[in-house]
Amino acid sequence: xxxxxxxxxxxxxxxxxxxxxxxxxxxxxxxxxxxxxxxxxxxxxxxxxxxxxxxxxxxxxxxxxxxxxxxxxxxxxxxxxxxxxxxxxxxxxxxxxxxxxxxxxxxxxxxxxxxxxxxxxxxxxxxxxxxxxxxxxxxxxxxxxxxxxxxxxxxxxxxxxxxxxxxxxxxxx
Numbered sequence: 001x002x003x004x005x006x007x008x009x010x011x012x013x014x015x016x017x018x019x020x021x022x023x024x025x026x027x028x029x030x031x032x033x034x035x036x037x038x039x040x041x042x043x044x045x046x047x048x049x050x051x052x053x054x055x056x057x058x059x060x061x062x063x064x065x066x067x068x069x070x071x072x073x074x075x076x077x078x079x080x081x082x083x084x085x086x087x088x089x090x091x092x093x094x095x096x097x098x099x100x101x102x103x104x105x106x107x108x109x110x111x112x113x114x115x116x117x118x119x120x121x122x123x124x125x126x127x128x129x130x131x132x133x134x135x136x137x138x139x140x141x142x143x144x145x146x147x148x149x150x151x152x153x154x155x156x157x158x159x160x161x162x163x164x165x166x167x168x169x170x171x172x173x
Contacts (some may be wrong), residue, residue: 005090013029014059055072058131080111127154
């Protein structure tokens with residue numbers, strides 16, 4: 001997932017009727033200006049009040065993950081996620097979206113606060129990360145896992161291939 005800043009999200013809103021009639025008339029709407037999806041949709045209706053029952057067309061968008069928007073749909077979770085993610089730093093927000101991709105999290109369906117809580121609890125230390133690597137990459141029997149030296153393995157991982165900052169693990173270039 002590319003880096004996004006949800007607080008800077010915006011959508012160019014037109015309608016299918018205008019588009020099919022050869023008009024690209026619409027307007028960029030900054031989603032930070034709206035409390036929730038209902039308020040955003042009301043602004044869309046106001047923008048296209050010249051149509052009886054407009055079918056909105058999101059012709060372009062910026063700073064919105066593709067899982068949260070299509071040409072004709074904006075997830076109800078966008079506003080929840082936007083508000084929940086504000087407490088994270090810019091670096092943490094970037095790491096959050098990478099983490100969501102890695103864990104196959106459906107940000108259009110899952111509770112934003114739960115996602116962020118799980119993200120923040122991800123790696124408390126290097127040994128916790130080493131434990132996850134062993135679980136994912138090695139098919140050790142349970143008996144062997146009880147004797148595995150996760151501390152030594154973590155030390156070796158972080159001497160050569162990885163580094164950690166504020167609970168985020170990065171691979172050395």
